[in-house]
Amino acid sequence: MYIKNPMEIEDKSMDIIDEVMGDTYFSKEEIIIAKRMIHTTGDFEYRKIIDFKEDFIKNAIETIKEGTTIFTDTKMAYMGINKPALEKANCRLKCFIDDERVFKMSKELNTTRSACSVDLAVSEGIDVFVVGNAPTALFRILELYKEGKVNPKFIVGVPVGFVGAAESKEYLREFSIPQISTVGNKGGSNVAASIINALLYMTVGR
């Protein structure tokens, strides 16, 4: 026999994760987000590599409450974000990775579509960024910030991988922007989505 009730499964999962959180120093709110990242990956190590900066949660929730537009770098993160919760919060989600303008720009500049999709987002006035995959997207956001072209309300910076991902997140942590990131290689679109979902549930409930 196995548990078949979805909310029962989730509640029990969260209880199991709770048991290992004793060696962390997160705030009560931070722990909610950390737990959802662990829930998504099955990886307890996340509790040791998550970094919150500049009142991330407070700023993120305030921004969400205003009904913001959120950029994501991948369709997987886009897909993973809970749409009923997003609607309830009166927020919108944008992913430009398949936008024709992005394809064109990427060829012209010989850079990633992820980076180009950031340019397009900024040109449309978006100032909330969720990066789960592409270091080049995160680097591009920070370049545009330094050039004074965007002032991010908050950044979820959890690119994954072995080329530039760790460095892009280290670079992000140099900036006084409300942010969450991970130290090292780990991250991903699923992790990015779990963070936004945790914030949405904290704001509008489940």
Next chain:
Amino acid sequence: MYIKNPMEIEDKSMDIIDEVMGDTYFSKEEIIIAKRMIHTTGDFEYRKIIDFKEDFIKNAIETIKEGTTIFTDTKMAYMGINKPALEKANCRLKCFIDDERVFKMSKELNTTRSACSVDLAVSEGIDVFVVGNAPTALFRILELYKEGKVNPKFIVGVPVGFVGAAESKEYLREFSIPQISTVGNKGGSNVAASIINALLYMTVGR
């Protein structure tokens, strides 16, 4: 300065992953899949928890070459699978999680939509299963197999989490079905998608 060419980034990532694979006993084909799972998660530990059974790769590639229909339990896995490669292989992808019939069945039976979506897939003649999230979906496939209602060509079984995920994969490994799974809590829709993408690239190229 950071690398901006997508294929260059991927090639360099794969070289870095190669460096840690020396302590594994995968075949030349298995290592390709294992590397893509690590590439997707940023997590070297995957090389220690991946289990291939019953000539998984040979059977999976043969099935893909026939132009099969593939079931996925989540929209995130659906989204993560490379569509041009899928089309090139003349394969199709189905996710029933948002199907009205699944909503209805789930309410009636008080079980997960994931499990019900397996029933729907089987009723439509699907016999290739990719489970990245829901232990209940994997359990359901094996129940239907035991009842003689489906004979899976292959199963990608990488549910993630702390309630039933490890057990569902352990149970899967008791069956003589071509399969890949992970030992323990780790897995996910991104991991599931990475496995199918690796198989597609091995079959039709990048």
